[in-house]
Amino acid sequence: MDARHMLMGVALGLSALVQAEDGPASHISVKVGKPTFVHQLRYEVMYSEKPFELATIYYYDNGVYKIVSPGEDHYGVYLVMGSMTEPSYAISYLSLPSDDWGGNVARHDLRFDARRQVFEQQALSFQDQNIPAQSGTFVQSTHDQADPTRIVWQQPSAQPGTNSAKP
Template identity: 45%
Template sequence: MLSIPESISIPESISIPLGQPVFVQALRYTALFDQKPFAEALLIYTDNGAYKIMSPGEDHYGSYVSYTDVAANPQHVIFLSWPSEDWDRNVASHTLTFNPDSAAFTQVLVLPGNPVPRSQYGYALPTPDPQSVDMAASWGQVRDTYADIFGQLEILTAAR
């Protein structure tokens, strides 16, 4: 017979190691979800499947699984955000497909309890030396650090 304990202690939080950055992409969206109207973002992939994304209005973490080697320029990645204020203390699922030849990407966003996925797309470029990214920097700091790459993305989107 199975014995069920009278009380189970459930922690209010858990600690998750972030790993070391292995790939960083600057993103420029040309089509956006109306509740997240931030054209630029920085996406940081770590070596243990954790990620961080930053934009003028987002700064959260999550987990990812890539169909290809992330350090060799990812092509199809599934992201699941961890509960954060960015998503009203809930999660969100994002599937991004990158075209390495054109730098274009498509993104499908799924929110809990919402049966209609949201589509977004734009362009992405890798940053040099991903190990040097400052994981504790503010959006303004990373925007300044990668200003040249965001400028390249602006030119790329205007040309298309």
């Protein structure tokens, strides 16, 4: 996966109800790509407003992701700088507006070190533009969840930082 899986032009196979303050409601449909990787994250340094130690991110080949945790469940788009099969790479995420972020968006930039199974994260939200750096460990594997609407939070079977499944 590389820059061809860009943030722009992504279409989710999800329908979202959209309504302007003074206009009629309409739907936006976006197609979800094919399932690729999954990251199971364990935060060691957390953001006090989102103190969820564990999170799982499901990736699709057209730049769509879904993240679930004990306190989050939303979609967004991502762009990989490098490749998720390299020893180190970075990913920028832009969440779609969701209740998780007060009805707005958030941006997260993560740097992954696959050899050490650690990540560093810098985030920015509409409500908080000074989110402190976060970090932790991760496990990467593949997944076959073609329908992200069926994905719900589950306690991970593997603990991040203990063993990484190779794609």
